[in-house]
Amino acid sequence: MRVVAIGELKTGDRLGKDVYANAGDGLPLLRAGVRISDSYRASMERAGILTVWIDDVISDGIEPLEVLEEETKRRATSAVNEAFKDISASMKKGGPQLSEEAAEEMGEVAELIVRDIARNIHCALALNDLANSDGYTLKHSLAVTTLGLALGVRVMHRYGWLDAQGKRRFDDIENRLAPLGVGLLLHDIGKLAIPPEILRKPGKLNDDEWKAMKAHPMLGVDILKKAESISPLARAVVRSHHERWNGSGYPEGKAGAAVHQFARIAACADVFDALTSDRVYRAALEIADGYTFIIERSGTDFDPEVVEIFKAFVAPYPTGTRVVLSNGYCGLVKDVKNEAVTRPVVRLIVDPSGAMMEPKEVDLTQEPEVTIVGTAFEIPELAPA
Ligand SMILES: [Fe+2]
The missing domain is CATH 3.90.105.10 (Molybdopterin biosynthesis moea protein, domain 2)
Incomplete structure (x- = not known):
């Protein structure tokens, strides 16, 4: 494919x-x-x-990585959908609130996603079609959850998590993953309390609209107030996912380690997915450009530890995408290896003259002098498969 x-x-x-x-x-x-x-x-x-x-013939045997099982996607989509409906209904009777029942279902779905991610822990994160569901909010919630959890488990195993005394701990990591997942699934829940004409406005927001938009993290915290099963770890994600490492974010302008580690992980996953998805107001960036965007903002917008993990495990050229090599050959990414994400295995299909060639696979980890220089090339007319 x-x-x-x-x-x-x-x-x-x-x-x-x-x-x-x-x-x-x-x-x-x-x-x-x-x-x-x-x-x-x-x-x-x-x-x-x-x-x-x-x-088709030239992509035969190239399979995208499916991080989430179909059943997980289906349950997650319906849980998020139900929660959204639940909140919209409660909005009409006083304040919007997530019910305990919906909160518990979120917890179960987060466990399923954690399990699927654990199964793929040895794969690079080739995330060009993560969520594959309909509607931006649902797709975005699932994609951010999957990427955030995949980053989170690796961040905690490498750097630990900070306890209340500021000490790095490496115990109990597994029990922290489901709450991180719940926080990621619900990170933008406060947007349900924002007028749709602001949310879906194609142009630039004016000052008042922007102020309303920036209220969504705290509106989210409010919506979760009565749902007792939601952990403080999940609430930290909802509250602080727009804070930035250098203090330039919102709603509180907190900086560095004053922002909860889970919110720092969510920030990175949220921005990457937003950049690489199509939105009402612009087309998606190429994945490689989204990858560079995150890395360039290490230490300014994003936690350097989170970016280190992102850089090592997220594939800028995922399976099934096109690449142009520095030696003039062009091909399709066949496979991406962990911690060698910029040097995938490539199936060459077009030679330097621009003609179709007998497909040949090269492993760029074994070809140190060859680099990827672009993603755009023409594939000459093929006989139909
Ligand atoms: Fe948000």
Whole structure:
């Protein structure tokens, strides 16, 4: 399978994965296996979809990493959906509140995600299609949770967590993961109390609108007030995920270790996913550009320890994406290794003259003089698969 832009799809191309509309009803717009026709292409364009996975000869045997099992995705999507409905309903009767029942379901879903992540702990985080669900908020909640937990478990194993006395601890890490997951799932819950015309405004926000938007972390804390099973660790994520390492964030302008470690992890996951997802007001950045954005802000916006882990484990060129090499060859990323994320295994498909070649795999960890210099190249016309 490989990733292609909608504009490059040809009639007859076969979809490799289900395609979901960006604001749909939870059902796939198109199923994996269907052949692309003009009308399918048009309906995907209307739904705002920019890239899809296709199956063809040159990408045969390239499989994207699926961190979450289908069942986990399904339960997480429905739990987050239910919680959102629950809060919207309570909004009409006084203040919005998350029910205890919904809070407990969040806890169970977080455990499932933790289990799936543990299963993939030896893989690099090739996260080009993490959540694969419909609707930005749901997709974003799931993607941030998966990335945040995957970072969190590695951050705590390498650097420990700080206890109330400021001491680094390495015990009890496993029990801290589900609360981190709950915090990540609910990090933007306060946005439910913000008028949709501000949330979905395509242009720039004015001062008043921006002030309303910046209230979402504390509104989130309020919504969780009565849900007793929500741990203080999860509440810290909701409250502080927009704080920045240098104190330039909100709502409190806290800096450095005064911001809870879990919120520092969430900040990194939140910004990366927001940058690399399509939004109403702009198209997504390339994953490699999102990767660089985070790394460049180590020590200013983000906790250097979190960024160290991010840099080592998140793949800037995930499986199935295109790369241009410094020796003029172009290909598809076949495999990404842990702690060698900028040097994947690449299946070469186009030679330096721009012609299709007999596919050949190169492991860039074994070719120190070759680097990745870009992601855009033309694939010459292929015979249909
Ligand atoms: Fe937020």
